Amino acid sequence: MSIATRLKSFLDEQKVCYTLMTHSPAYTAQAAAATLHVPGKEVAKTVVVRAGDQTLLAILPASCHVNWKKLAAVVGRDVRLATEQEFINLFSDCELGAMPPFGQLYSLPVFVDQALAADEEIVFNAGTHRDAIRMRYADFVALEKPRVASFADTAGAARRSTTRTRQP
Numbered sequence: 001m002s003i004a005t006r007l008k009s010f011l012d013e014q015k016v017c018y019t020l021m022t023h024s025p026a027y028t029a030q031a032a033a034a035t036l037h038v039p040g041k042e043v044a045k046t047v048v049v050r051a052g053d054q055t056l057l058a059i060l061p062a063s064c065h066v067n068w069k070k071l072a073a074v075v076g077r078d079v080r081l082a083t084e085q086e087f088i089n090l091f092s093d094c095e096l097g098a099m100p101p102f103g104q105l106y107s108l109p110v111f112v113d114q115a116l117a118a119d120e121e122i123v124f125n126a127g128t129h130r131d132a133i134r135m136r137y138a139d140f141v142a143l144e145k146p147r148v149a150s151f152a153d154t155a156g157a158a159r160r161s162t163t164r165t166r167q168p
Contacts, residue, residue: 004093004127006105018135029062044124048082059101060113064152071151094127110146
C-alpha cells in the first residue's frame with residue numbers, strides 16, 4: 001500500500017504543494033518523527049476519538065498527549081479514545097493506525113491543537129506506516145478548516161502528572 005488514494009487525489013485536485021516522504025516502518029507518531037529526523041512537535045498525529053456516538057479526529061503534535069478534560073470542554077461533551085473496532089472500517093484506504101489528519105475525506109470533524117501552528121510545516125501519516133507527507137500548516141488549515149483549540153499536554157508533563165513517588 002502507498003499513500004492513501006483519497007488523500008493523494010484530494011491534495012492533487014486542490015493543487016497544494018506537498019512532499020511525500022518514505023521511511024522505515026514506524027507505528028507511532030514519535031517513532032515516525034525519529035525515523036524521519038523531524039522534531040516530534042512538527043509531526044501531526046491523528047487520534048480517533050468518540051464523543052457519544054460520534055467519531056472525530058483530534059490532531060496534535062506527536063510529542064504531546066491528549067488532555068481529555070480540555071478536549072471534552074472544546075467538543076462540548078465527554079470524549080474518549082475510540083477502540084480499533086469502532087473505526088477499523090472508516091479508513092478503508094489506510095493501514096490501521098496510519099490515518100491522515102483530513103477528516104473531511106472520511107466525513108469526520110477535525111479538532112487541531114493550536115501547538116501545531118507554531119511551525120510553518122507539518123508532517124503526517126499518508127495512510128501507511130512507511131509514508132508521510134510534509135506540507136505547510138497554513139495549507140492544511142485552509143483545506144481542512146478544522147476547529148483549532150488547546151487540548152494537548154506535553155508528553156513530559158503528562159508523564160509527571162501520572163507518576164507517583166514512593167515514600168521511603
